Every structure is written in C-alpha cells, then in structure tokens.
Amino acid sequence: MKFSGGVHPAYHKDTAGLQIEAMPLLHRYVVPIAQHLGAPGKVLVAKGDRVARWQPLSEPVGFVSVPVHAPTSGTVKQVAALPHPLGRPMLAVEIESDGEDRPWEGLAPPADWRRLEPAELRRAIQAAGVVGMGGATFPTHVKLSPPAEKKVDLLILNGAECEPYLTADHRVMLEQAAEVMEGLGLMMRVLGVTRACVGIESNKPDALEALRRACPADVAAEFTLLETKYPQGSEKHLIYALSGRRVPPGGLPMDVGCVVQNVGTAVACLEAVRDGLPMTERVATVTGAAINVPHNLRVRVGAPLLDVLAHCGGVTPDVGKVIFGGPMMGIGQFDMDVPLIKGTSGVLCLRDDEAVLFEGGPCIRCGACVDACPMGLVPSAMGLIAERFRFEELGDWHILDCIECGSCAYVCPSRRPLVQHFKRGKAEWRDILEERRAKTDRDAKRAETAATA
C-alpha cells in the first residue's frame, strides 16, 4: 500500500557500495549520559577512575532510562557538561584511552536467546543500553514491553532508510544479514508475536535478498520491497505501507498491534544477549560532497566528531555545513567538539554552495505543501498561524500529528521555514493544553470546596 504525500529528494546514496570499516581506537572519547529519549541515568564514575571497555558509566533511573557504557578502557578525565549533538551542553564522561582496550570482567555471560524468557531478554536489552538506532533513540526495552491491554501481533523491521545520503542500515543488512534476522527472531520472542514484516525501499533490492537468504527457518518473516519515497521509514507510514493499519492521531504503533524496530537495533539486541555486550558502537555513514573520503564506519559511541572527520580524510575547504543524520531531519552542528552518539546514523558534510540559507518569503497559497504532507495536514495554514503567534488555533489543525519530516519545507517554492514554525508551535500548543488542564483542575477543586461549604 502507498501512503499519500511524501517527496522524492535526490538520494545521493553514493556510499552504498562501501564496506563497513572499523574506526581505529582513539585516544579520547566523550560519552554523554543522555543519549536516549527519557530520564538520563545516574553517573557511576568520577574523575580519575579507571574504567574497562563495556563497563557501565551510568545506571538507569526508572523504566524509560538506559545506561551508557565505556567505549574503551582508560581513565576518566572529567565528568562535566560538555557539547552534545542536540545543541546544549549535557553531562558527559570524558575518557582518556590507555590503548589496552581491556574488557570489563563484569560482562553478562553469552546466552542463547531461544532459551531465555521474554522478561530476561528485556532485562538484558535494557542493561546493554540498547536504544532505537534509526535516530529517535527511544529505549528499545520499553518498545518491547507493550502494556497487557495493547495486543501486539506484528513486528515490523525497518530497513527503509529513506533519508538521502545515509547507507549505514543498507550496509548492515548486506554484511550482517544473519545477525539482523536472528535479532528479529529475538525481538519476536520478547513480544510473543508469530508474524514479522521486513520493509525495505525499492532502491535496496540486494539488502532484501540478503535478509531473505539469511532468514533462519524458525523466524517467520515476510519481505516487502516498498516504494522509494521519503518518509517511507517513518513508523506510521511504514505500518500503513506494510499492513494497511492506520495509527490513530496521538496514538502509538502498539494501538494498532504493531511494533517497529530498526535493523541496527535488531543487531544490538542480539549482541546484548548472544555475546553479553553492551551497545558501545554503531554504524554511521560519513558522506557528502565536502568530505574527502566518504565511509561507512563502525564507530564507537563517544568518538569526537573531529577525529571521525580526520579519519575520513578531513573536510574540504569549502565545507558549509555538518549535519548529524540525514539532510531532511538531521541536526546541523555548530560545535565541532561534539561526539558521535547512539542515535548518530550519519555525518553529512555539505559544501558551502549546497548549504545555502534561504530567506523565507511570504506564502503564495500554492498548496504544494498540502500535497506533500504525508500526515494529511495543511502546512500552509499552520505556518501562517504560527508565524502570527496565534498558537491557540494550532490545535484545530492537528499540529501534534506533524512528524517534522520536512516534506513541506522541501517543496515550498517560497522557502518558508515551516518545520521550524511547527516545532515552536508544537511546544506552545503543548503549553496551552497544559494550562487548560491546570485550569480545569483548579475549577473542579473550587466547585468541590463550594459544594462542601
């Protein structure tokens, strides 16, 4: 099935043919404590401590929280607020490597996922700090723990990789096909589902073939080649394309019996259980016209951006912008001191002439954004309202359904900064809802007091 809307940006998947290369050990790593959506963990180490590879640096606080682990052995140089790819400095552990790469003695013993209970698997996945590797970094064990009243019957493996430039998932599917499918089987066991769908965009038929061949006999998976269209890899659109189910506004995939997991996440879950290894590395695509030697890199989490760029031959003199993630939803970086984190699927280096800043013009009501919006919203109207600070009207336009995919801004002939308007508008609309809720509560309390008096 095809979802309506969406766009066809130039794909630039130039690195698709490059084998994943392991990044050599660096002398310094900066591991932010908050690399996932949810409560940041509690730091377990202090300045001067010796740590071993895979040793936990933090412990989760609460259910929606995961630990982070040391990417190599060495000494803790500092625990401080350091530059973070999300823009604001955040608490991080800086480790000076001792070059030994000595593994931690406390690692969980290797186990066979086919013999473990779902609860044990979930615990192992949380302890290993596994988060969604598509970029949103939602803790994986939470997604794998649907409440009893939400019956999940379908696990979807997301290999769409619809962001232009990025090829990390593509290479993982080709080079680690067996692990991806084992990981899928593991996650199916955790959820207790018997049906799984694998969705891959039609520009990667080789990946689909590799996964099909590597599929173990006891993993029941269906394989679908999807239309190549952005944002095919968005959870809601992938679910619709593969099952025809529509996630209700404000709802979650589990409301329609689905859970979606990225292919990299599947591998991380498998490694957490099969080898007992925490998530301390990921595959990231370093690409763009302004990087000298593009790579698909297996990089340890916490590797400083400058070292990664240097390993790829450095940036060209005409570099204009460095983005973490893809060009559509990635985050532009202004500080080259940031580390790569669990959610960094790629580092995109654009030339100055590619990264032009446009002055947004007035809306000409052409409706191109309305056709492009994959959520069926009306970005033109929402943009005009947000621009005039009339945030209280945005609820009527279902602003909270916007997935910030950027399709509207991509097609806008006036180059309006629509996604920025919507990000602000969402924040303001949430505040308004919060205020209204507080007021209702106050009124109810007052009515109660009046009634008793």
Added chain:
Amino acid sequence: MLVPTVVLSGIGLLAGLGLALAARAFAVETDPRQDRITEALPGANCGGCGFAGCGDFAGAVVRGDAKPDGCPVCDQETRRLVASIVGQTVQDRAPQVALILCQGGDDVAAKKYRYNGLASCASAALLGGGDKACSAGCLGLGDCQRVCAFGAVEMTPSGVARIIPARCTACGLCVAACPKDLIKLVPVEATIHVLCSNHDRGPAAKKACTVACLGCKKCEKSFTGDPRIRVADFLAYIDYEHAPDDPALAALCPTGSLVYRGDAAPAAERTT
C-alpha cells in the same frame, strides 16, 4: 413627505421599545462592586495580572479569585481603593520596574551559529538555546518588546533589549515572555545592578561575552560579612532589600557587568 416620516418614526419607536424591553428582560446581573473596581483600574487591558483585561480582573477580585493588589500596573492608592471596595486591606509595596539582566549586544557577545529562522526569541531558543555563544544571553529578537503593552522595551542598535524605565509599569509580561529568563522586576529606586545572567566559570563567560560577570567576587569582597552583593555559582547578585547606593562600586567590576544607574529612578509615568 408626511407618510414616510410617520412610518419611519413609528418603526424607530417600535424598535426602541423592543430594545428597552429586551434590555430589561435579558439584563445581566453584575456585582456593582465589579463596575466600581473596573472604573478604578488603569484600563489599559494589558493582561499583566493574568486575566483577560481590567474588567475580567475586577470580576475575579469580587469573586475572590484574585487578590485586590493583583494589578501590577496601578499605583498604591488605586490598590488601596480596590481593596476597600471589597472590604480588604493591602500591604504597601515598593514600586518596581523591569530590568533586563544582559547587555551582551552583537558588539561584545560572540555568536555560535548563523540563525535565519523566525524572528522570535522562543523559536531561536529551541535551536541549542539560541545563536549567542553565551548560554544565558539576550537573543535580541524582541519577544519582550512584542508583549509589552506600554512600549517600554526598545532594542539597542547592537541587538539587545532594554527597558525604558519611564514607561515601564512592572506588569511582568516581559518577564514571562523571555525564554532565557533574563528579565527581573526590581525596586525603582535601586541604582546598582548586575546586568548579566551567565553562570559559566570566568574563562568560559569571558570567551562568550566581554561584559559578562566572571564571578571574580571583587564586588562581594567590598562588603565583607554583608549580604548586599554576593556571588553564587559564578554570578553576582544584588540583595535589593538592602541595595547599596554607591557609584564607586561599579568601578570595581573588571568587565562592566556591575552597573550604576543613578539616573534610572524617575517615577514611572503612568498611563492612567
């Protein structure tokens, strides 16, 4: 000529009678105290009290939902009058004025990236806290200016907001509008201020802005054992209850973030 005159007058009389009856039949009962309070209030409908305007606030006072001194704009006499209408008394309070605790314009403060989105501080603040290298600095896109009902906020040529004390009524709308929490209400008669909100250590603060408070404690040390100026978390604070009034103090500050404004205390020129 006569017929149309009579007909039209008749229609007018009938309609007038209808209106008069309707006004009687559908009259909305209001507490007479609400009207008296509304009359006493400044009538600028600025919303500084948190209600939809002076009338709404008056209704809230009568219902007991707002305190009679809840209007931040009016003077002490009006507050007393409002309170007496509902049979209450109010405490005297020193007149206040808003103050922007940042003077980091483009000439002194570094930027960390080029921002070309919506011209609103709250939007810019979503992008890594804004384009100023200083984590606390004024973004200069005028959210405070936009909400001010009295035209009391101006933007300096170097792109930082400044309060015009003569117009400020201390309604507090700008305080709520600033995404960087840079605006504070201070006593009108206070003369010495720390115009910085940066909590970074000295070297980091200095790198971001040349007029930042470095937390060097030179000002604090001039009042040994006295809480009038104290440094906490690398930022100096004035205790406005016992604010010092000494132009020589400002000279102690190596960066100029401690400022003396002897002329900054004109009685606010009220709009009422």
